[in-house]
Amino acid sequence: MVNLRAPTLRHRTAYEQPWFVLSSSRYSVIPSDHPAISHFYAFDVAHSADLLAVPDGCVDIVFDCDTTRPSVRICGTPLEAQRVELLQGHHYFGVRFSPGVIPGFINVLAEDLTEQEWDLLEVSAFAQRIFESIVKAPQLHEQVKLFNDYLAPRLMGRTSKLTAMVIQQAIARRGDLRIQQLEDLSGYTSRTIHRQFSQDTGLSPKTFCRIIRCQTALDTLNTQHEVSFSELALDLGFSDQSHFLRDFKKLISTTPCEYQRKMLQNAYNDRISIA
Template sequence: MLNPCSPPLRQHTAYEQPWFVLNSSRYAVVPCEHPAISHFYAFDVAHSADLLAVPDGCVDIVFDCDATRPSVKICGTPLQAQRVELLQGHHYFGVRFAPGVIPGFINVMAEDLTEQEWDLLQVSAFAQSIFENIVNAPLLQDQIKLFNDYMGPRLMGRTSKLTAIVIQQALAHRGDLRIQHLEDLSGYTSRTIHRQFSQDTGVSPKTFFRIIRCQAALDTLNNQRDVSFSDLALDLGFSDQSHFLRDFKKLVSTTPCEYQRKMLQSAYNERIRFA
């Protein structure tokens, strides 16, 4: 049996928000070793139109580092492609938590984060102490150090051992997972798994699996040129290709074929700078 206290397995360098990358003049990613965080990132908004967030199962903290009106929001995962309001010409610093992790320093229930944005300064007393220092820091590495030094001890939420097992298994199987497998692995009933996971993460296990499958599809399309959509659908556990195509379009707001065409034309991978 997997150790329920070990950090979630990671299948991607960064859980994908492709429309942010395509609408940025520069996009930097810094991986993080802390089990609660997927990565840090920074970008400048070049085009405010067509800025969509796609489901990734992650909570994000996004600092708008504007010199006159800085702000910071905490954002839950969307459940389908969702319009995001970011301002053209503004510089942003972000923290993307690992899938399923709810930070321990906020006064918001997990279910109230899903598909929602909150002013972080209103839901976290800890954030108020470092907000100005972070938005005024000149370098990405400085912002990361400030965040880690102050928020590091408060990053982990109250995720149960059962939920940790579900997250591990979902990531390891790229979302192609059945509740029966989790019942056999954990010894808990499907009802208990559903109740505990929803309480801890704000989404149901089935919804989380669907999101992780979508992210696995994005990862494949971003990194492989000759992709058979029927084979990809089969690999991800879809019953047929049409089911995969419908699900992908709802979550990403375009078809897999059009998505890959846009990524290739825009040299998507080359637009991301890993620091």
């Protein structure tokens, strides 16, 4: 049985939103030291046509820093590729939480965040107090500091130890995780695991693992030029290559082959700067 006393939600630095990067004129990232946050980012929208969010298991807070009509929204993970509205020529500052983390300063249930977005100022009194300062801050590092100084102490609090263990195991196994394995690891029944995880994250363990597998595939395609799709499918625990290809297209909106072609053609990795 796994020791659930000291869970950690620390994961790799970035969970990919590739279509955001390709639609931006510049895309900057600052990794976070806080276990609840994956990273901070900022970008200017160069073109907004066909801008899609893909499943990443993360909650995002996105500030539109427009000087005339600034706004901020909190967005739950989509379950498949989903069109989003970002305005051409606008500058955005974002906070991407670690997978499965629901920030503790909002008055929204986890299940009401999945595939949805809310005006953050309507669901968080804490955010109202720093909103104007963040959208007016001229530099990404200043925005990050403002967010961390005021909201970091209120980030955690909604994730149970059992859910943290499931997240930790799903990440470690790159989404190739079965409910029987979770029962063996935790000592809890599948019903208890499912109920607690869904309550904490708004997702089922199976859906979460599916998202992590897809994100792992994105990471592989973004960092390796020579990829065998059949080997990648097997490595990620898919029953066959066809299953992998169908799942990838539904979640990302294109095939792995076409995805990798677009990323290489548009120099995806060179577009991202670590601030």
